[in-house]
Amino acid sequence: MTVLGSRPAATAAHPAAPGDRAVRAVRAVPRARRARRRVRRVPLNLAALAVLAVSVFPVYWMAVTAFTPTRDIQSTTPSFWPAHPTLAHFATAVGADGFGLFWRNSLLVTLSAVLLSLVVALPAACAVARMRWRGRRGFVLMVFIAQMAPWEALLISMFIIARDTGLLDKLAMLTLIYFMTTLPFTIVTLRGFLAAIPGELEEAAMMDGASRAGAFRRVVLPLLAPGLMSTSLFGFITAWNEFAFANALIIKNQDDRTLPVWLSSFGNIFGTDWGATMAAASLFMLPVLLIFLVLQRRVVSGAFAGAVKG
């Protein structure tokens, strides 16, 4: 929930984070008490290590398996470090039937959905953030409600609608659905970014003779670029990961499957080749991981809390 994140985001830079406070307090106390405090912190740090291990292990295990030769995977004692790293599993995964095709499908659907969502959301966000009009409150409420839409309950009617309109087994249908799932979030976030850009800037440009559109393009858009960037990246993750609709709406034409659906049937593709399965999972996760690395600061500050949810 972006809405939810707005408060923590504003305060994440709060100067007195509890940890810093502790550090400063530690400096002030004598050496003996400091040592005692360090001992007291041992259970805390052990707990932190446990949390770290639990959160990291599954992904670590995926990566290790993906690089471990099949012989070592099949041994009775698992190896927790790839002693003889191999790229064979990645070769198997990439060489699997239709891998390139599904990768292309996923990318195509995701990018078009995000682009469409941006194009539709930007004017709407402008209207909400910059203009006064009757029905504005109603529109914002609609967007908030749409953000919480119970998509999982619409699988059946979407299937029937797709069938009626000849869009069953078509990537266009998925694109439209992903566009709609990312649209409310995109409007809310862009509205937030727009609200942070003072309207006086536009007015000044217009005073200097720029048209309204010109002022927007030359003044607001460059300032909005980071907002557009991170919003679309989060939209990308949502669409890239989507499984339920891709699974329900692409049935006969297997060439139109996307990566998550392909990955869900790993048993049929790789059999018991867990190395290749984990390599495929790694490759599927890679773009999302890169995006998170780019946006890590925003993620941690809570600015996009709830934007991405499994």
Added chain:
Amino acid sequence: MSLTSVTQPVPAAARRLARAWPYILVAPAVAGTCFLLLYPLLRSVVISFQHFRTGELIRGGAAFVGLENYRQVLGDAEFWTVVRRTFVWTAVNVALIMLISTLVALMIARLGPRMRLAVMSGLVLTWATPVLAATTIFQWMFQSRLGVVNWLLVRVGLDGFQGHTWFADGTSTFAILVMLVVWQSVPFAAITLYAGLTTIPAELDEAARIDGAGPFQVFRDVTFPILRPLFGLITSLEVIWVFKCFAQIWAISGGGPDGATTTLPIYAFQIAQSLHKYDLGSAISTLTVLILIVALIAHMRRMLRHEGEVA
């Protein structure tokens, strides 16, 4: 207000256009919402009042049958088992998520800067893991012959787990799904709660400590009351997310074994997709939405209060 408007009034047409602009700008978004969200929702409700099977899917012309589908669904004992299971599923997951993320958030707040960065990075890594990557990894970890979990359990002396097939048993499949959903949900809740914790002035809990309050009392009497709105928001969000969870369950168990992990969204999809009873499936979906609306309204009210105002 420009000078020209004083000397020569803006023509009525131009003024009308200026007033129409906001509506033109939101029109595509409204149209999208109507066609891609409102219409499917209404269509789902309409189908739930029709006789809609394979024949109607192909030929069209579904007849209205009133409340017949609802009578059939609500009269089926299996439906009530699924409803009960869905509530248990939601309660167990949300309770664990809130408990663990509160503890993790409090822990992060007390860590040194380096350890805190490490834990936060770990949580973000978990958060970044796509659902389908996670389901695949968990299936591998709990694999019977080569899975690392069985190896570990045998290693610590539980020899009974040699070659144990987790996914053959309803309860253990349910437990693994809970672990998966909790694992994936904690990062968001913990990081948001931690961000909330940093907003509490340090003087407050120092004062409480000086007054002799223990850590638990500080949490109960100082931290929790201040963060109550945030706790409320996260809890209702998690309730909604867990209740309608589909991808994890479908990818790992498909609702099995023997329906032990069939929750409402899975049940509706199975009835429509495998049995081709689109009418009954839609009735179940509509009932699911009705239950969700209760949680949604509670959440929206909290959110609007949190925001201060809608716009």
